[in-house]
Amino acid sequence: MSLREFFQSLFCHSNHFCNRNFSLRSQLAAEQSRCFKLEVAEVRQKIKTMETLENKLELLHRQRAVASEQAAANMNGKRQSSGDGLLELFRQKHESPMNYSRTEEINNAFTNEVSWDRSSTSSTQAPTHRPSKRTYGAI
Structure with missing residues (x-):
C-alpha cells in the first residue's frame, strides 16, 4: 500500500x-x-392543575363565606323569633281573658267568702283562712 492510498483510506x-x-x-x-x-x-x-385547584379553593372560600353569612342570618333570625315568641307568650299570659276571669273568680271568692274550684288552682294559691270582706288583686 502506498502512502497515497493510505491517506485516501484515512481520509475516507x-x-x-x-x-x-x-x-x-x-x-x-x-x-x-x-x-x-x-x-x-x-x-x-x-x-x-394549580390554576384549577386555586379556582376550586376560591369557590370553596366563597361557598364557606356564604354559608357563614347564612348561618349568622339564621342565628339572628332564631334569636329574633325566639325573642318575639317569648314576648308574645308573655303578652298572652298577662293579657289573656282567662287570667282576668281567674283573677275575678278569686276576688269573688274572697269577697263572698266562698271557696272556689281548688283543682284549677295550685296549692300555693289556695286560701288558708277565710278573709274578711276585702277585694284582692291578682295573685
Missing part, C-alpha cells in the same frame, strides 16, 4: 467518522429538543 475513514459524528450530534439535538418540549408540557400541565 475520517469522512465516515465526520458524517457519523454529525449524525449523532443531530440526533442528540433532536433528543434534547424532545426532552425540553416534554418538560415544558409537564410544567404547563402542573400550572393548569
Whole structure:
C-alpha cells in the first residue's frame, strides 16, 4: 500500500467518522429538543392543575363565606323569633281573658267568702283562712 492510498483510506475513514459524528450530534439535538418540549408540557400541565385547584379553593372560600353569612342570618333570625315568641307568650299570659276571669273568680271568692274550684288552682294559691270582706288583686 502506498502512502497515497493510505491517506485516501484515512481520509475516507475520517469522512465516515465526520458524517457519523454529525449524525449523532443531530440526533442528540433532536433528543434534547424532545426532552425540553416534554418538560415544558409537564410544567404547563402542573400550572393548569394549580390554576384549577386555586379556582376550586376560591369557590370553596366563597361557598364557606356564604354559608357563614347564612348561618349568622339564621342565628339572628332564631334569636329574633325566639325573642318575639317569648314576648308574645308573655303578652298572652298577662293579657289573656282567662287570667282576668281567674283573677275575678278569686276576688269573688274572697269577697263572698266562698271557696272556689281548688283543682284549677295550685296549692300555693289556695286560701288558708277565710278573709274578711276585702277585694284582692291578682295573685
